[in-house]
Amino acid sequence: MEKLPYERPYIKKLTPGVMNKFGNHSGAQPFKYIDGIQVTKLVEAYGSPLFVISESQIRRNYRSAYRAFSTRYPKVQFAWSYKTNYLNAVCQIFHSEGSWAEVVSGFEYRKALGNGVAGNKIIFNGPSKSKEDLMLAIENDSLIHIDHLEELNLLITLSESLAAKPRVAVRVNMDTGIFPAWDRFGFNYENGEAWNAITKVVNSGKLQLTGLHCHIGTYVQSTSAFGVAATKLTDLALRSKNKLNQAIEYLDLGGGFPSMNTLKGAYLPGTDTLPSIDDFAEEICNKLINSDFAPNELPLLILESGRALIDDAGYLLGTVLANKRLADGKRATIVDFGVNTLFTSFWYDHQISPAQDFPPHTENMVIYGPLCMNIDVIRENINLPVLNPGDHLVVHKVGAYNMTQWMQFITFRPAVVLIDERQNIHLIKAAETLDYIEKNENVPRHLKAK
């Protein structure tokens, strides 16, 4: 006789109360396929945990964001924010779509060169550029965005002996009405520092002031803040032209557009509350179009959006290791990926789906990672069906920052695979091994194991 299907016995207390005006919470759905590839097959082939990136989704995101701006403004250029995800395969997807590179260190700069990006299409940001980095950027005719006076003075000194003028932009910070106001990068608009820096660059006669740059924050949820930023940069650009006779070729509004992830503490999911890329584009482009620039002198608009273009193209696959009841009766599920792998779980309440069919009952639970550390919590509260050891999970929207900020801590960093547009699977970063991690270590002779 065929046996009946079994499910773990489970009871749930019914709590009457006021009806939720937002309606019933939609429950978890099994998420079995990514771009047509079965999740369980990916885990079988490449191990668990495993990052998966969808090339199709990246291209869709890029094209949709570019269309949002280019249909509203005549001159638009995107520059891929390397720090968001600098796996070479990912960068190449963005470059193939037309993105320049936006880098913030000598390491990233050299990575961009290695990816075949022309020097004059690399934007060099950040507060830490060594003399060697700056010389390399000058030789390659890159766009150097000046962060502080020391850098400005160093650039003037370096350019003394050069025939050509290095192309630079001044990074400007400002009050755009959001908190926190990022005032640690660049020169302040309100107190006149930014204008002084612009004047100094132009008067030096050694540098070519090509652009103005700002990056007002990260995960900015207000479109009006970008409107304020565009207005203030426009003011500086017009003053530069009128008072210093120095036309500004481009305005770089940076990035900071949110992805659709839900921030910790948010009441409603990000998908319901956040403005779309079109909303941001509308605000920025309107301000520029309606400014006092002559129509034929509108500057190039550069954007360095990172997370909004890649977050939802990344997935983390993992496996349930064990279940337990905590002292207060709450269920806890232990999985094989921790905060070392999923760094963004410090910021977001990531959506997590089981990768297989499950019975209808769900239970509120906490999801712990595998680290022997109390901070290793992936979700403090999530309603999921009962998960058994060996079940697979899919964490959504993990494409931004995880594959750069992940930590080699306690466990190896996992492999990353890319699913291309023809549904071929490519291993774009192999999982770490002990040999790889110990490659640069050296044990003095007297401490070596005998």
Place this chain on the structure above:
Amino acid sequence: MKIKKNIATSENGFIFNPATGDSFSGNAMASVILVAMKNGVNPAEIKADILKKYDVNAAQLDRDWEDWIIQLKEANLLELELNHGN
């Protein structure tokens, strides 16, 4: 380990404790076990019956049984078993 006598259960998994007013919904497996427990069947027999009829191995069932008892305790559905010691 007995279910409180006054606990009302229905076949479709609804559980009601008239002493506290608490109500619960359970899945099909929970209903089956609750009915057996109410009828005084001992845990070993209940488990043997489940192993015979359902597609589950003994290790998994034992693991889930532990969790089941914790749930019943949490829900205050078990008779108190006082240990008088001497």
